[in-house]
Amino acid sequence: MLWRALLFLVVLVVVYGEVKTTEINFHGEPIVRISSKKFDRLSIIKMLSQCYEKMFPAANGHAPMHLGSGGWVVNDERSCIQDTEVSYYVKSIALNSKEYEASECRINLNQRYKAIVSPSLNIHEYIHMKDDSVLAHVESTLIEKFATMPKLSEFKWYQLSDLNYKLQCLIDYQDIGQVKLKEDIVEVELERVFDIPHSCGFNRYQKNDQSSIRFTDTQTVQIPINGTFYCRNGRSSTCNRSKADFLYPHYKLFED
Numbered sequence: 001m002l003w004r005a006l007l008f009l010v011v012l013v014v015v016y017g018e019v020k021t022t023e024i025n026f027h028g029e030p031i032v033r034i035s036s037k038k039f040d041r042l043s044i045i046k047m048l049s050q051c052y053e054k055m056f057p058a059a060n061g062h063a064p065m066h067l068g069s070g071g072w073v074v075n076d077e078r079s080c081i082q083d084t085e086v087s088y089y090v091k092s093i094a095l096n097s098k099e100y101e102a103s104e105c106r107i108n109l110n111q112r113y114k115a116i117v118s119p120s121l122n123i124h125e126y127i128h129m130k131d132d133s134v135l136a137h138v139e140s141t142l143i144e145k146f147a148t149m150p151k152l153s154e155f156k157w158y159q160l161s162d163l164n165y166k167l168q169c170l171i172d173y174q175d176i177g178q179v180k181l182k183e184d185i186v187e188v189e190l191e192r193v194f195d196i197p198h199s200c201g202f203n204r205y206q207k208n209d210q211s212s213i214r215f216t217d218t219q220t221v222q223i224p225i226n227g228t229f230y231c232r233n234g235r236s237s238t239c240n241r242s243k244a245d246f247l248y249p250h251y252k253l254f255e256d
């Protein structure tokens with residue numbers, strides 16, 4: 001099918017500064033397949049519930065997703081979990097940057113001293129903590145595949161071990177400020193194809209109640225390359241006066 005062929009002709013824009021395009025063809029193959037062969041029951045149920053909530057939003061009067069009475073009715077839970085398969089296809093890959101909040105947003109209410117904000121302890125680990133084993137697997141598979149591809153194999157991932165945690169950002173009287181973490185990332189847009197057997201009972205809102213269901217959505221995975229902390233003084237999308245902390249400040253211990 002033409003759309004499938006087009007889908008897997010992935011265009012990649014890479015290299016700092018100069019822009020180059022390379023075509024990567026995954027030959028229409030999924031990059032990852034998730035099923036109960038490799039993943040535990042809870043991971044599969046979690047994916048099924050994400051899918052259910054997108055297909056049948058509670059806002060449209062559908063029963064909420066929970067096993068048991070009043071919710072999602074599974075025809076046969078065992079076969080539902082065993083026969084569900086989710087395939088991930090790469091749609092696009094792009095080099096991008098992203099910013100995170102790396103400290104509290106602070107206002108200085110002291111006329112005599114500058115306030116100091118520094119990066120919160122181990123903030124980069126919190127930012128990249130993976131509590132989703134499927135997503136963690138997808139990411140590590142992508143990193144493995146990239147190692148064999150032109151351009152992408154040049155990147156070193158997660159170079160975040162020598163971030164400047166000693167950074168001190170100074171905030172003037174009545175000013176606000178925050179430490180931000182800016183990262184260069186590779187953003188991978190994936191198409192997720194859910195193949196859900198009849199035994200899962202997802203068909204109950206559909207005319208044909210006997211068939212299996214295929215549902216497709218997209219998911220984005222952002223893989224960091226490197227990063228830098230920097231001081232962001234003044235208002236930003238994550239820091240404003242009404243939100244700013246003023247209790248327990250650290251001060252620069254001299255008058256300006």
Ligand SMILES: *[C@@H]1O[C@H](CO)[C@@H](O)[C@H](O)[C@H]1NC(C)=O
Pocket residue numbers: 016182183184226227228
């Ligand atoms: C990542 O490393 C590249 C090359 O050394 C550098 O130009 C870029 O500024 C770094 N990006 C960040 C967000 O630190």
Ligand SMILES: *[C@@H]1O[C@H](CO)[C@@H](O)[C@H](O)[C@H]1NC(C)=O
Pocket residue numbers: 237238239240241242243
């Ligand atoms: C300040 O930021 C908070 C949270 O980010 C937001 O809800 C609020 O609308 C913002 N207020 C102003 C005045 O921009």
